[in-house]
Amino acid sequence: MQDIQNTITYGGTAPERNTEILHRLGNLESNIKEIITDTKETISGNIKETAENITKEMEKVTAQETTTSTGVQRANTYAEIAKSGNDRRPKTMHSILIASKNDNDMAEDVINKTKAILKPEKNGIQIERIRKVKDQRIIVSCKEEREIQKLKERINESEELEAEKVKNKNPLIIIKDVKYKMTDEEIKTAIRNQNPDIYVDEQEEDDFKIQTQDKEH
DSSP, rough: HHHHHHHSSOOOOOHHHHHHHHHHHHHHHHHHHHHHHHHHHHHHEEEEEEEHHHHHHHHHHHHHHHHHHHHHHHHHHHHHHHHHTTOOOOOOOEEEEEEEEEEEEHHHHHHHEEEEHHHHHHHOOOOOOOEETTTTEEEEEEHHHHHHHHHHHHHHHHHSEEEEEEEOOOOOOOOOOTTTTTTHHHHHHHHHOOGGOOOOSSHHHHHHOHHHHHHHH
């Protein structure tokens, strides 16, 4: 209104002043419309951004619920397996260490000579695994001890290779954050009670040894 009042004080004829006033009013109306349009766009943009953020949060919650549901289902599956009483322990592998009598042979040469002597495809020998170890030697593993004994005898009958039985190492487990006041016997009892399927006889339990290490603070 200040601009309009100033315009009215301008000199000139009355028609000229009226024309100037109408021109100013037209510009004012245009500015008001532009402000309203910008305000609507800003509000619309804010609403759209808010809606997108809500959608993203809902997707995160849905993903978390799906993960939780999968975890519960997996736990139930494990529980059913344990309830069924199936023996879930890994089968013991029996192995022999094979070396060449020729110091120039590489591990790959030992593998080829072993296959040539044993002829597993022809003789129906079930070899589970062959792996290279240090000093150009290899380890051959089978599920059955009698099978590995036959392989050992056949290898030692050859003029190129020699074999010896590999003694299986005791399996190891590490349990962290054990209560400081628990004795070795209490730890053993807890493991036995919570995992009854890993014990077969008293001899295995007698072989069960515990080594403790205090956590440094």
